Amino acid sequence: MEAIKVSGLRKSYGKLEVLKGVDLSVASGSIFALLGSNGAGKTTLVRxxxxxxxxDSGKANVSGFDVVAQPEQVREAISLTGQFAAVDGILTGRENLIMVAKLRQVKNPGQVADDLLKRFSLVEAGNRRAATYSGGMRRRLDIAMSLVGEPRVIFLDEPTTGLDPEARIEVWNEIQGLANSGTTVLLTTQYLDEAEKLADRIAILHQGTIIVSGTLAELRNLLPPAKAELVERQPTLEEIFLAVIGNKEALV
Known part of the structure; x- marks a missing residue:
């Protein structure tokens, strides 16, 4: 079943045509990575x-609802996490979650907040002001806030921009957990390793159009077959960093 279906989508800002007929589909319960350089139109598509x-034209359906004709139903089915964590630094982590639960008219907001703090390993920090959180903790709290009300589809717009390697691994684990629980994730990113690590399917948005889409294996088949060569592989700087600080889980 398709959670997201887009056909012939176009959007311009004045004379600047940002989306030039985008077509894509995202299966329910999958992670779909949308790649593209700055200005490719990723954020416009997510918005x-x-x-x-x-x-301006074209069709887009999310969770079975038309984004233009049925916007309220779409909003009830989705959640959006932008490029920067939208948490209130004055409030505690728990208070942030309770606030969102009340806004979404969820029953037992305190229990919902406690369950999400536990799920995202933030129980010990739950009564601290969010301003004291590290970047990774703020992003985990941001994603947790997005899950209030159990949305069927979640949009993550460059969720690991500016995070250190440890925090990126933390967020990756949470994103994978979302898909494992049945949530559909559309992820925009400029990090190719992020898409390679997480995505079931990948699309490349370039100059307003999807120029290629498929699984990682399908995309690899677009290039000539790999040749077997004996190469001495040196560890990457990221692997060295994670090994030095003792994050063995991230190296698995």
């Missing part, structure tokens, strides 16, 4: 799918 922008 249309989350009903924050209206397309």
């Amino acid at each position: 249309i799918l989350s009903t924050l922008l209206k397309p």
Whole structure:
């Protein structure tokens, strides 16, 4: 079943055509990575799918609802996490979650907050002001806030931008956990290793159009077959960093 279906989507800002007929589909319960350089149109596409922008033409359905004709139903089914963590630094982590639960009119907001703090390993920090959190903790709290109300589809717009290697691994684990629990994730990123690590399917958005889409194996088949060569592989700087600080889980 398709959680997201886009056909012929176009969007311009004045004379600047940002989306030039985008087509894509995302299966329910999968992680779909949308790659593209700055200005490719990734954020514009996400803003249309989350009903924050209206397309000029084309069709887009999210969780079975048309984003233009049925925006309220779409909003009830989704959640959006932007490029920067949208947490209130004055409030504690628990208070942030309770606030969102009340806004979404969820029953037992305190229990919902406690369950999410436990799920995202933030129980010990739950009564601390969010301003004291590290970047990784703030992003985990941000994603936890996005899950209030159990949305069927979640949009993550470059969720690991600016995070250190440890924090990136933490966020990766949470994203994989979302998909494992049945949530559909559309992830935009500029980090190719992030898409390679997480995504079931990958699409490349370039100059306003999807130029290629498929699984990692399918995309590899677009290039000539690999040749077997004996090469001495040196560890990457990221592997060295994680090994030195003792994060063995990240190296698995």
